[in-house]
Amino acid sequence: MNIINKVTIRHMRQNKRRSLVTIIGVIISVAMIAAVTTLGVSFLDLMVRQEISKNGEWHVQYEHVNKQQIQAIKQDGATEKVILSSGGYATLEGSTNAYKPYLYFQNYDEQGLAQFPMTVSEGRLPASEEEVAISSVIQENIEMPVQIGDQLTVEIGQRIHEVEGKVLTQTDSLQISDGQSFEKLDNLETKTVTITGILDRPEWEPAWSPGYTVVGFIDKNKLDESETFDAFVVVSKLKTGLYDHAKTFADDNGIEKVEFNSDLLRYYGVTGNDRLRLTLFSLATIIMVVILIGSVALIYNAFAISVSERARHLGMLSSVGATKKQKRNSVFFEGAVIGAISIPIGLLAGFGGISLTFVFINTFIEDALNISEKLELVVTPSSLLLSCGISILTIFISTYLPAKKAAKISAIDAIRQTEDIKLSGENLKTSKWVRKIFGLEAEIGLKNAKRNRKRYLALVFSLVISIVLFLSVTYFTDGLKQSMEMVRSDSQYDLQISGNGVGESDLPKYRQLQHVTEATMIKSTWAEALIEPERLPERFAAQLETGEVALEDGKFRYYVDIHGLDDASFEVYAKKLGMNAETFGQGSLKAIVIDQVSYEDAASGQFVQTKTILSDVGDAIDLYSQPYDEAGEPAEKERLSTFEIAALTNEVPMGVETAVLGGLNVIIPEKAFEQLKLTDDQFMHSIYAMSTDPIATQEAIEEQNDMTIQVQNVYRQRQQEEQMILLMSVFTYGFITLISLISIANIFNTISTSISLRKREFAMLRSVGMTPKGFTKMIRYESLFYGVKALAIGLPLSIAVMFAMHWSLGYTFQYGFTLPWMSILFVVLMIFLIVGAAMLYATAKIKNDTIIESLKQENA
Template sequence: MNIVNKLTVRNLKHNKKRTLVTMFGTIISVAMIIAVATIGVSFMDMLQRTTMQSTGEWHVSYEDVYKEQIETIEKDELTEAVSLVKELGFAPLGEEGTDSNPYMYVREMDQEGFERFPVTLIDGRLPAAADEVVLQEEFVQLNEGRYEIGSTIQLEIGERYTEEEGYGELDLNSWIITDSNGEVAESVQIETERDYTVVGIIEQPNWVPMWGPVYSAIGYTDRDLLSEDEQVTAMIVASQINGSIYEKAETLEENIGNKSTFNTDLLMYHLVTGNEGFHTVIYGLLSIIITVIVIGSVALIFNAFAISVSERSRQLGMLSSVGATKKQKRNSVFFEGFLIGIISIPIGLLAGIAGIGITFSIINGILEESFGLPEALRLVVTPTSLLIATGVSALTIFISSYIPALRASRITAIDAIRQSNDIKLSKRKVKTSKLVRSLFGMEAEIGLKNLKRNKRRYQVTVFSLMISIVLFLTVSYFTANLTRSFEMTQDEMQYDVSVYSNFENSRFIQELLENDQIMDLVNDFSFENRVNADIAAAIEYERMADRFKNQIGSTPKNDPDGQFLEDGRYPYYVELITMKEEYFERYADQIGLNLDNYQDVLNPAIVVNQITYPDDIDGQYVETDVLKTNVGDSIDLIHREWGDSGVTEQTELATTEIIALTDQAPISVSFFSISSLVMIVPEASVEEIFSAHPDNYLSQKDGALYFTSDDPNEAATVIEEFDTRGQLSINNFHEMKQSDQQMVVVISIFTYGFITLITLISVANIFNTISTSIALRKREFAMLKSIGMTPKSFNKMIYFESIFYGLKSLLYGLPLGIGVMYLIYWRTQTMFSYSFSLPWIPIAIVIVAVFLIVGAAMMYSISKVKKENIIDGLKQENI
């Protein structure tokens, strides 16, 4: 070690406080970088495991493959493992089922399938032979004593079908189809028969929708059991999960002649998707936020090194006087950065990882208690994230020390003695406006001159404040947009439990609403009927949303596809929701509408006009108005009959008047489209709307109750006990809704935790910068006191400096912060479409916080300076 480096080490030891402050700032910076990387990796890991609980572990699947094709799939470079799944279909249960679950759905899987798909065994074992099966617990309990382990079950299996018009293929997601009289209008075409021995009892599999009208049975199959003409679905776990998976799957598709299907949800959480917009948004946002973090880290560490060089200016000047070269002085600062980094980076990595680990344990406890966490967060630290964090941290330290190192290399002996690099004494540079003295007094003028004389320290302080403002605003906006974007991608299911009846039995729901035991468990509800007839709203071209106009690409005058009506209006599909008068009034009150103002309106309608929906055409999630319309405008409704060649008959119904436009749909509505309208009307208007139509569409309404509850499971149980006649269809969506809520809560916890971390770092940075700046001005303050400045005048000077620091930092920080926020907004518009708005609450917080923090830091620092006597202050030297 050369003499200059030895002096650097000695200086670090001598100025322990400054060394510890610099190391602390570096440790915080490193911890923040590794924490962000670890959070991202761990969060994606949780999303992957949660998705596999719902879909199983597979990335690509090929349906209807034969035995000979399976070997080709297994040998392909794409494949790490193959699960074989055979979907046998639906078996009618007769008296062994229920009205809401009249079928058994049977699928068979091989051993790999049982390992890759979540099957929770309650009792017994999993199937290992072709004649063995496991049954769902609820079915076994329903038929108590009949299907215990070791018993046999005979199933006739086939596909569901209906002769009712308007329905396609019926699958697991299809409700029971009923006719206008409420009678079941579907049956099963039997294709095969199976006899099974029951070997186990399982929970309802997660991949079966809870509203599906089935119980589950899972049997066993493998390649050796398949005949040459039997078909199965091959579900592949990919050997490498990256962008090449699509090309490899396409090649395999050509080799075997079967079309591939991708597990898009699971691949998305591996950051692999064919959606270029998704990649653009994710990597663009990551680039912006990492850049902001690095700039904040550089500012934090740069201040420490800049102040260290300022304190060492006389020592570096002395080195110049004994022959030290520019390179040696510059390397002295780089060596200091190296020593700081070699100690701080490992500590920062450990601190960041440990901090995130502790945070995860706390979050898991909260989520487990509140949501019944299906998949806990676990700490995932990858070599890549460690290398990236270390590299970024080392680069940050280098950038932070580079400018101070250059400055150190230029310090001469004379400059160090005179401190001419820190203090500028030219008249022009310290000149102040006479207005300052007239408005704020002599103290304010002296304070402003002090700032101008110590321009470099003043600039460092303002820069530190400005970076803190930009950091806070950027992270606040980023986290708010992240949460908003995630919520836009979710189905907005607002209710926990739904209760359905056909029109004839809707009085039972009315009786349910009058049951005190049930209503005590209900927080909010919506009782409504939905008209099943095909209703459309005839909308003038001028009132259509611009986005929709661009998508259909035609006008009434240029309509080759015949999309418009003969009079040039466009037929919007209408989801017509009707409510009894008392419930319509209740809903109107919830959206802030006074119905007393609309007593004379013949057919009043509330239109849900502000919607969020997934636009498959543009590949975006969009927030928009459906129509360009106003309260008081009318909407003409028509009824359409459909045939094989399109609309065969069209009937004018009635004209409704819009009495409210809202973004608060009834809690039952979870799907929106820019080409359809959700309209809520009082039940009294329905007869008027359909008076011109010969058919009685009142009989085609389905009665439904949707409600939220603090204890949905208990509420659903009580309703089942209430429904002794089996007239209601009860569906508990709490667990599915809970999963989406859990994701929002996890994101919110992380994002607000991130904001808190950034805020604490910013406050620490401001305190460090200001307190050090004040400490370096001890001689200046002692000089002012020596010429008669009173404590009152001294405090007034400090108050003005605080205000000036705050105003100057806001002047630069707010525009720059808003610019970065708009950059984040611009980047998200590749996949999400909504209007840009300034986050006024964070901006207000920043404005207030800047003055509070600056004031507190100044007063804290001055309280320490005040203890110094004038003689000691005048003797102070920055060495």
């Protein structure tokens, strides 16, 4: 170790407080970087494990492939494993659940039985084509329960829709209406099998599927040339090109249909949606840049202050022959020493902190995300290297400017300590209005800031970074929440009861069911409206110009969903909008229009939030029906009615699902349906209910064995979406809190150190007669100047960063850019509060210092 480095270490030991503050700052910065990278990797690992535990590990699915095509798949260079699967339905004799009349035979080869998630509660999995394992729920829903060792003789075939002729799968619910079934089993094959095991109900069996799962076996050595199977492929290398490769391979080998395990591939970072990938990468880049800037701001000030304190020390080194390179390297060496101490501790702190967070979160994450797996700390070599690399880069950037400054310090300037003080008249010039409006103390405070411009800018820089960090992370959080709101379904109910068996008189009956807290009945129908081009929203107008949509008689055809709420529900809904429900039943037809919708655009893959129509309250819209002639061709439109827009809102009542662009949701009271002059077969009734126990409520309804109604339970999906947003809010607001605490600590450290270095300056002012009251007034105005300057720079920068985030999200989610005014107001108040508190805290520490001792102070 050379003499310069030895002197640097000795100086660090003599200034233990400053060195410790710098080390703690770097530790916090490194811990934050490590925690963020580890959180991302660990959360993706959780989602990967959860997806595998639910749907198995596979990447590409080739449907209905024969023996020859299976051989080609195995020989494909991109294939690592091939799993064969087939399925079929058989009637379940003695089923006590009218909505589940089938057994669904899901057959796998030996590889599939190991690869797909199945939990055997009793017995074993099948080992031959004459053996099966059945779901445990079958025993609970059959008149004569079966046991291990029993034989089943069944006729297995395909579910076919009798009207449409299409093949139905497990994702298709039972095709039944008014007690009449519209499906049948076809291509039946008789088979006798022996039960060898009992399974827990598989996760991959949809709750609404009409068949109970039975797992069978496929013997790969007995494949028939005429049989077809589904081939699930695990690829050897996960990369984006697998999408194009699989499609090309399917075309080359005559395979008609290929599917991808999109959820699992997305968690691996492989997605065929270029817009989504661009969104993820650009967002990750913006967040990393924000963290990097915050970390640099935190550490830079410590080294800048260190160089200011060491000015005389560096000047002495210069006077005894130290070169510019040696002085510059002494600052870099100080950064290296601090990094060597701080980075390992910071990494351990980051990993340890996030690990403790996982312990806390795992107590409720299962319910929040509806998952069975736990968050585990995952530290990959890439995340470790990324954390170290960003931390080293942060320290280097933080030391670079102070190192350059140290290299330029001459011996004379350092000993006289004139480098930071600029006394030219031009630099100290202030407006005459400052003294007239605020007084002499304010002018002195402003001149104090101008005298040491670099220290003044360093403090303003800290404030600006704090503003940008807080507003950026807040906007990022709000943007993610809004994006998730756009993706989630707008079902605001737990249960939907529909069918011809539901009538106007049934609402009280369902409201009285146990656990039901709220219920509404909606009488619904649809109509058409012709809308003028000038009333089309911007996105629709653009499609009109490009020819994607066309006009009809100079107007555009809108599909209008008309929803008639029962009187009690409509009164509550109108009151929420600040309207009187009674006015809707008087005179002409009045309606509330949902004028803002969120939907996924099929062409671009974007999630769009947009206005549905450009109209004002009081505008009228004509409604038409579209009859068809005997040949099925559209006949002349019939005018139904005209309604007046009584309100435009984005508030959606329970049970109403918003339309896509080109559609309107119109809300009216149920009694207003009389003005539409519709026949009974032109509308339908549905009841939507909220329940404290939706499962029990559904079972109570199904126990009525009324085949004229259907019950749809959306509770699980809606609960998962809501708790996902809640969990994300916990993480993001935790991050905001961390950013805020770091920013506050940075500001306090910078201001207190700056005040400490100005002891001589303050002592001179007191020695020429400045009173304690005047001194306090000067500090307050100086705080005001710092805050105003920081806000003048920080707010525009923050808006630019927020717009960049909005642009990034715009690749996948399209919604209007709005400023978070409440967050901006909060920042303005907090900046003045923090700066003022920090200035008062720092000056309180030097208030009792004597003038003589302060004048003798040297920054050595």
